[in-house]
Amino acid sequence: MVRIEFLGPIGKGPMQMEAKNLKEVAKELQKDKELRKWLGECAVAVNDQLVQSLDIELKEGDKVTLLPPVCGG
Amino acid sequence: MVRIEFLGPIGKGPMQMEAKNLKEVAKELQKDKELRKWLGECAVAVNDQLVQSLDIELKEGDKVTLLPPVCGG
């Protein structure tokens, strides 16, 4: 199981899912219509490291985080 | 009479002299050997306005100021 967290304005509690890599996470999240509109503008972190590719293996207990557009200050 | 002021490290009290323009002031100050070494690196203000030319008429009571190299802060 991996844990998916949705930050800031997405306003959605964390999910658990079975996924061997980020591609599987993407496929699963795309099924959720509400979420789909966020996917196009969210960056992704695996275990708090931002990633630039879906080609990333996941293991039990990994955390995948979705980060919508930011504006600090 | 015009008044000549020497700022900062020149360490010289003000002078009064008769001068119709800055050229005459320059000629007079160049006679002072101690001062001569400062003249090459000093900027000049007439009535607290920095000037870029000796071609400036002076009138009674005008103030000519010599400003050596600066370093604030």
Next chain:
Amino acid sequence: MLELYPGQLDVDKIFSRWRKWGEDKNYGAFITFVGTVRAEDKIEALSFDVYEPILAKWFEEWQERAQKRGAHLMMAHSIGNVPVHTSSYMAAVFSPKRRVALELIDEFVEDFKANAPIWKYDVIAGERRYARERSQKLKGSGLLLDGDQ
């Protein structure tokens, strides 16, 4: 050092503490940036969500970059509501000489705006609205929809 506070920053207190920290370290230049909530479009406050784990990593990378140039960074940010005319963000650079300090404060504040994992909301009539149009996508955004081409 990275500091997070609930609500508005006590700017004078943070400034004074940072300044004292640097006092005996022989830095010649100390620059601070203070960001204050402007009154516009009927907002009564801004509100912030902060994701600390990634913010802390981002800050540590900047701290290492600063140290290579002989400098040191400080930052403070608010979490939650920050009323109009009070401050939500402070950044500071200490460095031996002024050029490094002047360049770093600019680079650091700009990169903060583009990359710090913080979300901003306008608070209007007590309601929190995501400031989407002022927000910037992080690098790699869209990955989960488009894949990586």
Next chain:
Amino acid sequence: MLELYPGQLDVDKIFSRWRKWGEDKNYGAFITFVGTVRAEDKIEALSFDVYEPILAKWFEEWQERAQKRGAHLMMAHSIGNVPVHTSSYMAAVFSPKRRVALELIDEFVEDFKANAPIWKYDVIAGERRYARERSQKLKGSGLLLDGDQ
């Protein structure tokens, strides 16, 4: 506003007063630069002469430039001796947005270094020595020796 003080600056107090001045004016960015005397080459203090009439004009011209960009400047400087690890110079910019503030603080501090009519001395063993090698000639220097070609 231009402020001159005998001896070292009370940095926290000046910062706090400036910040309060800007508090209700809807500036979004407030940047301060603090210059502190570094311990080097056995100096115990720096010492400063200031020629206020020309400094005030120089500052007023900068204030007008800042106002055209919607910004406001503050500056404080010491006269006389300022011990090592205490501060002799503060500058500040207020502006609605950060870009103008970040650019102005850089331009203002650099121009200050090149053009403010202030003379610096190292104080070593109680003696004041003109910091000639760190000083810069003002525009038009040498006029009285060379004339204007």
